[in-house]
Amino acid sequence: MANEYILRMGDGERISMTREQIIADLREGSADAADLGDIPELSGDELDKLADIIMDSNRIVSVEPGMQVPVTHDIGTLRIDGDQGNSGVGIPASRLTGCMMHERGFGADTMELGHIDYSFKPVKPVIAQEQQAMEVCQENMTIPLLYGAMPNLGLYYTPDGPFENPGDLLKAFKINEARESIEHAGDHATRDMTWIMQHLQKVGCDGVNFDTIGAAGDGDFYASLYSIKALREEFPDIYIEAGMAGECTLGMHGELEFEGNVLAGLWPHEQVPLAEEAGANVFGPVCNTNTSKSSAWNLARSVTFTKATVSASNIPCHVNMGMGVGGIPMFETPPIDAVTRASKAMVEVAGVDGV
Amino acid sequence: MPISHIMASGLTGMRAAGDLVARMEFSENMRINEAKDYVARKLGVEAIDLGDEYVMREIREELDIGVLTSVRIQDEY
Numbered sequence: 001m002a003n004e005y006i007l008r009m010g011d012g013e014r015i016s017m018t019r020e021q022i023i024a025d026l027r028e029g030s031a032d033a034a035d036l037g038d039i040p041e042l043s044g045d046e047l048d049k050l051a052d053i054i055m056d057s058n059r060i061v062s063v064e065p066g067m068q069v070p071v072t073h074d075i076g077t078l079r080i081d082g083d084q085g086n087s088g089v090g091i092p093a094s095r096l097t098g099c100m101m102h103e104r105g106f107g108a109d110t111m112e113l114g115h116i117d118y119s120f121k122p123v124k125p126v127i128a129q130e131q132q133a134m135e136v137c138q139e140n141m142t143i144p145l146l147y148g149a150m151p152n153l154g155l156y157y158t159p160d161g162p163f164e165n166p167g168d169l170l171k172a173f174k175i176n177e178a179r180e181s182i183e184h185a186g187d188h189a190t191r192d193m194t195w196i197m198q199h200l201q202k203v204g205c206d207g208v209n210f211d212t213i214g215a216a217g218d219g220d221f222y223a224s225l226y227s228i229k230a231l232r233e234e235f236p237d238i239y240i241e242a243g244m245a246g247e248c249t250l251g252m253h254g255e256l257e258f259e260g261n262v263l264a265g266l267w268p269h270e271q272v273p274l275a276e277e278a279g280a281n282v283f284g285p286v287c288n289t290n291t292s293k294s295s296a297w298n299l300a301r302s303v304t305f306t307k308a309t310v311s312a313s314n315i316p317c318h319v320n321m322g323m324g325v326g327g328i329p330m331f332e333t334p335p336i337d338a339v340t341r342a343s344k345a346m347v348e349v350a351g352v353d354g355v
Numbered sequence: 356m357p358i359s360h361i362m363a364s365g366l367t368g369m370r371a372a373g374d375l376v377a378r379m380e381f382s383e384n385m386r387i388n389e390a391k392d393y394v395a396r397k398l399g400v401e402a403i404d405l406g407d408e409y410v411m412r413e414i415r416e417e418l419d420i421g422v423l424t425s426v427r428i429q430d431e432y
Contacts, residue, residue, distance in 0.1 A: 103369060
């Protein structure tokens with residue numbers, strides 16, 4: 001054990017590895033991202049820097065003074081009062097209290113208000129409630145406050161929505177019908193997301209975080225991009241963050257386009273130009289965690305994808321670093337040693353503009 | 356976990372100047388170094404001061420742009 005270092009598997013389990021094993025995993029993880037995305041591998045110096053971060057003898061690490069970046073959020077206040085098998089901890093508190101706790105107690109750079117379901121569609125019937133909550137929160141906050149929600153195209157399909165489930169249609173080889181269903185759902189989601197944000201803008205909302213874009217495939221991405229475009233045209237000053245759900249846009253439809261660009265199969269560095277063209281201010285690239293690989297492999301892979309995205313972008317990139325993405329173990333309470341190492345690596349090696 | 360990120364790499368919001376840098380990223384699409392340089396120039400400090408609670412507390416009080424705890428009662432009271 002004397003020559004071994006403690007790190008994590010992708011599911012959070014504590015393991016120990018030698019320096020040689022760590023460096024081999026770093027190289028392999030970076031090479032995997034480079035191969036998939038057709039992007040450069042990390043250089044020898046960058047891999048050495050990652051190795052130093054991972055092998056730091058302290059449990060918690062941090063960026064060097066002066067390297068700090070703003071932090072944005074996923075689910076926002078719901079991590080305080082939510083408790084439905086997500087990452088909420090079930091503390092009885094209003095959403096205003098949650099916002100103020102983050103601003104004044106936790107040192108958050110920005111904050112986010114969201115509906116308990118955290119999807120756009122269920123917000124429609126309670127829009128007046130959301131307007132009231134947003135207005136009160138904005139009046140009590142100084143830091144930027146976004147409205148966060150998921151496009152979640154899945155809610156538009158049976159049994160939860162009006163359109164036939166494309167998964168069922170594809171299983172029956174009804175390809176054209178599946179595509180039509182995705183197109184209908186996409187158009188409805190675009191309309192709904194835009195409508196919701198139009199109403200929240202009426203009460204002085206700073207902006208919006210489209211969170212987990214693409215979770216239901218290219219139709220999800222399509223709907224989000226066109227909603228972003230519509231909002232940017234109507235509200236030139238609205239803050240818009242476009243955060244992705246996964247590293248590769250799944251081609252559930254396969255032929256959907258945004259401004260002439262096919263959306264299926266895009267990797268983070270190919271997604272960001274579209275978010276920028278649509279009108280987003282901040283992009284959230286994602287790299288998924290492989291639970292069967294070490295944190296060295298996962299972190300090198302994530303940093304490789306993210307560095308390429310930062311390089312391809314003209315807008316700030318706030319890398320997604322929640323449970324199961326960005327080199328973070330896929331675990332509801334991810335070990336702090338792994339979280340802080342990933343955080344430092346993304347800032348100091350990938351060069352992100354925020355987390 | 357978000358607190359871990361804030362402690363490891365965050366600008367710590369109104370404790371320092373995190374909200375100001377974030378606003379420049381969102382309102383002007385500024386990348387991190389451009390946003391920090393812009394805010395630092397406006398405040399008359401170095402970029403490294405933007406994450407320094409000691410420096411930013413006094414500046415925030417002077418400019419009346421929000422601090423996290425009560426501002427002390429002035430001498431006349």
